[in-house]
Amino acid sequence: MTLASGHLGSLGMAAMNQPTPVSEAFQPHLSVSGLTVRRGERLLFAELTFTLEPGGVLLLRGPNGVGKSTLLLTLAGIVHAEAGTLAGLERTELHLLNYQSGLKGRLTVSENLKFWQAMNGANGLAVEAALDAVGIGGLGGLEAGYLSSGQLRRLSLARLLVSERPVWLLDEPSAALDAEGETLLGRLLDAHRRRGGIAVVATHHDLLLGDKAGVETLILGGAA
Amino acid sequence: MSAFRALIGRDLKLAFRAGGEALTLVLFFVMVAVIVPFAIGPDRPQLTRLAPGIVWIAAFLSMLLGLDRLFRNDDEDGSLTLLRHADLPLEAVVAAKVIAHWLVTALPLLLATPVLALLLSMSWAQWGQTVLALTIGTPALVSFGALGAAVTVGLRRGGLIAPVLILPLSIPIMIFGVGMMDPLAGGGATLFLIALSLVVTAFSPFAAALALRVAGE
Numbered sequence: 318m319t320l321a322s323g324h325l326g327s328l329g330m331a332a333m334n335q336p337t338p339v340s341e342a343f344q345p346h347l348s349v350s351g352l353t354v355r356r357g358e359r360l361l362f363a364e365l366t367f368t369l370e371p372g373g374v375l376l377l378r379g380p381n382g383v384g385k386s387t388l389l390l391t392l393a394g395i396v397h398a399e400a401g402t403l404a405g406l407e408r409t410e411l412h413l414l415n416y417q418s419g420l421k422g423r424l425t426v427s428e429n430l431k432f433w434q435a436m437n438g439a440n441g442l443a444v445e446a447a448l449d450a451v452g453i454g455g456l457g458g459l460e461a462g463y464l465s466s467g468q469l470r471r472l473s474l475a476r477l478l479v480s481e482r483p484v485w486l487l488d489e490p491s492a493a494l495d496a497e498g499e500t501l502l503g504r505l506l507d508a509h510r511r512r513g514g515i516a517v518v519a520t521h522h523d524l525l526l527g528d529k530a531g532v533e534t535l536i537l538g539g540a541a
Numbered sequence: 542m543s544a545f546r547a548l549i550g551r552d553l554k555l556a557f558r559a560g561g562e563a564l565t566l567v568l569f570f571v572m573v574a575v576i577v578p579f580a581i582g583p584d585r586p587q588l589t590r591l592a593p594g595i596v597w598i599a600a601f602l603s604m605l606l607g608l609d610r611l612f613r614n615d616d617e618d619g620s621l622t623l624l625r626h627a628d629l630p631l632e633a634v635v636a637a638k639v640i641a642h643w644l645v646t647a648l649p650l651l652l653a654t655p656v657l658a659l660l661l662s663m664s665w666a667q668w669g670q671t672v673l674a675l676t677i678g679t680p681a682l683v684s685f686g687a688l689g690a691a692v693t694v695g696l697r698r699g700g701l702i703a704p705v706l707i708l709p710l711s712i713p714i715m716i717f718g719v720g721m722m723d724p725l726a727g728g729g730a731t732l733f734l735i736a737l738s739l740v741v742t743a744f745s746p747f748a749a750a751l752a753l754r755v756a757g758e
Binding site: 394395396408411412416417420428432436 | 543544546547548551554555558559618619620622623624625626627628629757758
């Protein structure tokens with residue numbers, strides 16, 4: 318319960334206003350061993366091995382085109398690995414956030430969020446509370462097509478909050494976010510980790526995490 | 542189950558808000574029936590005789606036209622990738638999308654058939670047969686279409702490839718659909734059409750989901 322109350326506190330007062338279903342802290346163990354992925358003829362990475370304990374964060378670094386996004390897609394089960402084993406990555410246990418938002422411009426902000434909540438399971442924050450938590454609280458009735466790219470990114474982050482899942486796979490999550498948005502992202506990740514969640518993050522920016530313990534960095538390309 | 546309904550609801554909402562596209566298909570459907578009498582002459586008995594075939598050709602062509610949007614929009618904005626992680630299996634996602642697509646593209650055609658009946662001087666009995674045949678046959682058309690759309694979703698300009706791909710597969714639907722409206726034929730064509738429709742509708746979500754998984758790579 319201490320974990321859960323810590324989570325609510327970090328998301329701000331918005332979440333406190335209404336009784337929000339709080340799940341038990343989860344205990345994911347992500348383990349990847351001997352992962353080899355090939356795209357066409359090109360070998361992207363070979364024999365990649367890492368494990369993540371609950372609360373762990375793995376930062377993926379490396380130049381453009383080195384395979385960070387492909388690694389995330391492999392972890393997400395979209396791209397098949399040539400060799401290696403993945404454990405702890407159930408299809409319905411993970412959230413993927415990448416440059417494609419999956420949001421419809423002709424639906425309103427809350428309709429978009431309600432849809433993903435229905436698809437992924439309504440075991441997280443309520444729609445309004447999640448919108449407040451990512452700082453676009455007043456925009457629920459607006460068509461998503463009118464949002465700026467930073468606001469769209471915030472809406473995508475809200476998708477991770479309405480359905481609680483232990484593993485977050487984030488591809489450049491701070492793209493298009495302003496300074497305040499980056500702080501928000503750090504806070505959301507901190508809250509996710511306090512509940513025992515795991516995150517794999519491909520990023521060129523430094524994440525503003527409160528607690529650096531358990532954060533590992535994997536540099537792809539050359540120095541791996 | 543609520544996820545299944547939510548997906549159908551979203552697709553219907555999007556179709557209503559985009560509006561024009563579904564309406565274009567209906568207009569196309571009616572247009573084909575409008576130009577045929579000009580092409581073959583105003584011979585009423587002949588028109589009546591040809592009416593079942595004309596209706597099926599018109600329905601067939603407008604269904605093919607609408608096919609491309611079944612998965613393409615969801616592929617382009619990333620929904621299709623994210624739906625792979627939904628609580629629903631991908632097969633159920635495809636099934637929901639097929640149902641929504643039928644409601645958006647086939648149902649309006651059924652509603653527009655009275656206009657065609659008038660233009661092609663069909664009798665009421667013939668019109669009833671037409672509606673029945675289309676009701677049974679269009680789910681199969683949409684299901685074959687889902688297969689074609691799933692296979693071509695990865696192709697950037699695959700708009701016309703899907704129809705070409707599924708055309709040969711859909712010919713039996715056409716044969717039995719028209720056969721069903723022939724007053725001289727027995728109930729055989731009807732049974733064949735029902736069987737075909739049931740089998741295709743049952744299997745296509747699995748085949749299309751497989752194609753989508755491969756396309757996602």
